[in-house]
Amino acid sequence: MKPDLIQLKKLASQIRRDIVRMVHACQSGHPGGSLGCTEFFVALYFHIMKHNPKFNMDGQGEDLFFLSNGHISPVWYSTLARAGYFEPKELSTFRFMNSRLQGHPATHEGLPGIRIASGSLGQGLSVAIGAAQAKRLNKDNHFVYALMGDGEQQEGQIWEAAMYAAHNKIDNLIATIDYNGQQIDGAVKDILDLKNLKAKWESFGWEVQEFNGNNLEEVIAGLEKAQTLARKGKPVLNLMKTEMGFGVDFMMGSHKWHGVAPNDEEFAKAMAQLEETVGDY
Amino acid sequence: MTKFTFTEKKDTRSGFGAGLHELGRKNSNVVALCADLTGSLKMDAFKKEFPERFFQVGIAEANMMGLAAGLTIGGKIPFTGTFANFSTGRVYDQIRQSIAYSGKNVKICASHAGLTLGEDGATHQILEDIGMMKMLPHMTVIVPADYNQTKAATIALGDHHGPAYLRFGRPTWPIFNAPDRPFAIGKADKLIDGKDVTIFACGHMVWQAVEAEAKLAEKGISVELINIHTIKPLDVEAVLASAQKTKCVVTCEEHQINGGLGDSIAQVLGRFFPAPIEMVAVNDSFGESGKPTDLLKKYGLSPDNIVTAVEKVLKRK
Numbered sequence: 001m002k003p004d005l006i007q008l009k010k011l012a013s014q015i016r017r018d019i020v021r022m023v024h025a026c027q028s029g030h031p032g033g034s035l036g037c038t039e040f041f042v043a044l045y046f047h048i049m050k051h052n053p054k055f056n057m058d059g060q061g062e063d064l065f066f067l068s069n070g071h072i073s074p075v076w077y078s079t080l081a082r083a084g085y086f087e088p089k090e091l092s093t094f095r096f097m098n099s100r101l102q103g104h105p106a107t108h109e110g111l112p113g114i115r116i117a118s119g120s121l122g123q124g125l126s127v128a129i130g131a132a133q134a135k136r137l138n139k140d141n142h143f144v145y146a147l148m149g150d151g152e153q154q155e156g157q158i159w160e161a162a163m164y165a166a167h168n169k170i171d172n173l174i175a176t177i178d179y180n181g182q183q184i185d186g187a188v189k190d191i192l193d194l195k196n197l198k199a200k201w202e203s204f205g206w207e208v209q210e211f212n213g214n215n216l217e218e219v220i221a222g223l224e225k226a227q228t229l230a231r232k233g234k235p236v237l238n239l240m241k242t243e244m245g246f247g248v249d250f251m252m253g254s255h256k257w258h259g260v261a262p263n264d265e266e267f268a269k270a271m272a273q274l275e276e277t278v279g280d281y
Numbered sequence: 282m283t284k285f286t287f288t289e290k291k292d293t294r295s296g297f298g299a300g301l302h303e304l305g306r307k308n309s310n311v312v313a314l315c316a317d318l319t320g321s322l323k324m325d326a327f328k329k330e331f332p333e334r335f336f337q338v339g340i341a342e343a344n345m346m347g348l349a350a351g352l353t354i355g356g357k358i359p360f361t362g363t364f365a366n367f368s369t370g371r372v373y374d375q376i377r378q379s380i381a382y383s384g385k386n387v388k389i390c391a392s393h394a395g396l397t398l399g400e401d402g403a404t405h406q407i408l409e410d411i412g413m414m415k416m417l418p419h420m421t422v423i424v425p426a427d428y429n430q431t432k433a434a435t436i437a438l439g440d441h442h443g444p445a446y447l448r449f450g451r452p453t454w455p456i457f458n459a460p461d462r463p464f465a466i467g468k469a470d471k472l473i474d475g476k477d478v479t480i481f482a483c484g485h486m487v488w489q490a491v492e493a494e495a496k497l498a499e500k501g502i503s504v505e506l507i508n509i510h511t512i513k514p515l516d517v518e519a520v521l522a523s524a525q526k527t528k529c530v531v532t533c534e535e536h537q538i539n540g541g542l543g544d545s546i547a548q549v550l551g552r553f554f555p556a557p558i559e560m561v562a563v564n565d566s567f568g569e570s571g572k573p574t575d576l577l578k579k580y581g582l583s584p585d586n587i588v589t590a591v592e593k594v595l596k597r598k
Contacts, residue, residue, distance in 0.1 A: 116350060116385075126375075140355070167339075
């Protein structure tokens with residue numbers, strides 16, 4: 001099926017508006033990584049994945065997605081709402097008390113679409129591999145997707161999981177790294193350099209490809225390619241180059257907007273850059 | 282009530298292995314993961330019969346906890362196996378976020394707990410695991426007393442829904458529970474009826490308390506002995522009923538005095554029925570290499586230490 005790029009781009013614009021409105025309303029949260037990964041989420045939930053918004057925790061007979069870098073919850077929440085998992089108006093409760101939309105994703109409050117808590121970094125890939133193994137045992141021929149951060153690659157558990165997945169030929173798994181080069185304290189290369197990340201993953205036994213994460217056509221093509229690379233005895237990793245804060249000019253290309261909310265003036269500037277397309281929540 | 286004796290000794294870890302094997306035959310959703318300690322955890326029988334449901338994860342416990350959480354998504358019931366130290370302290374945050382907070386049906390099965398691990402020494406003799414696990418919301422914590430009870434507890438976990446921690450050990454230990462003795466998670470098991478003092482014990486210390494009771498009976502002291510195999514949820518009703526009857530309490534555990542069974546019992550007494558309590562436990566110290574029974578003696582966990590604690594608490598009545 002060919003993607004409806006015009007519609008998908010409209011959704012991306014709306015999701016970016018949602019992200020900025022959510023973090024502005026509660027004056028907290030992580031807009032940078034959320035904005036940078038918007039194309040990825042739109043491609044995944046509105047074109048790539050076979051998934052059921054009538055949420056079922058076991059997720060048998062559908063593709064699954066796990067977010068390991070849970071702090072970019074705004075983009076996931078907006079995507080889930082716009083995909084029909086829950087009413088978009090619930091986005092207004094983000095990070096407020098008694099909300100299902102916790103600061104970091106959780107199953108605890110029963111938000112449809114979330115299958116594991118994340119936020120403490122490095123854990124999501126292991127969970128995704130476990131879910132992929134359950135699919136194998138259940139003879140369920142669907143994919144498991146996972147997204148990680150690049151700063152998150154500094155966590156040791158990631159490499160335990162990387163070794164395990166390759167050794168056990170977990171080839172129904174498609175993992176992606178948001179390769180934006182930024183983390184809270186600065187540029188990843190200055191904090192703890194990942195050096196040749198592609199070579200690292202390849203040497204662990206993964207099939208690795210790279211694509212631009214802020215071009216919707218390239219993201220779709222990349223994920224479709226990943227599906228063809230899968231099921232050949234190796235887990236698949238996408239190194240997805242993105243720009244933190246993409247879509248809002250003053251938030252782009254810096255670690256400064258990793259976890260900071262815009263003030264009223266900045267908010268107005270951002271809103272002027274992001275078109276309302278399918279209706280604000 | 283009958284006095285408890287034994288004719289055979291076996292390690293509680295073998296009870297786990299036997300229970301897991303039986304559970305594997307009973308329920309095809311049961312899967313097992315092990316971090317390079319299959320023989321030590323007695324998981325070989327399960328591995329041999331169900332190779333497709335057994336996951337060797339290597340020396341990577343953090344990944345093992347995440348894998349287990351993921352396997353529940355799709356309806357599997359994962360049992361993880363490694364030493365108690367690597368099952369808890371090493372992977373506390375993985376358990377907290379991916380298992381406990383996420384409400385995943387993972388059974389964390391931990392061997393070689395406590396001083397009775399013996400010669401390997403303090404690096405492996407975890408004495409803080411009950412505390413760490415019981416603090417996690419909704420975590421069930423079970424510390425069975427002998428081979429038969431560990432087997433029964435393992436099988437019971439197959440039908441239990443939610444995260445659970447099962448703690449057992451390495452040494453051969455008296456088997457005093459009959460194989461058909463009923464076991465229910467969260468239900469205290471009264472072994473001996475008495476009127477002067479209540480001893481609440483768990484794990485290997487239940488047998489130590491059985492021996493202490495015989496010595497105390499000779500001195501004319503009537504002991505009520507209750508096996509608290511489930512530390513959490515605690516059988517508060519049974520604890521209170523016995524404390525109200527005997528009006529003084531001794532707790533026994535192979536764990537730090539901070540954070541274990543004694544803490545849980547003291548909390549109940551403090552809130553609902555203040556009564557004198559003495560705790561037989563490791564007193565804020567690490568262990569060391571040695572023979573299990575020698576270590577239990579040195580660190581104050583022998584039957585004689587229990588006798589002393591009982592005599593002390595009786596004077597405070």
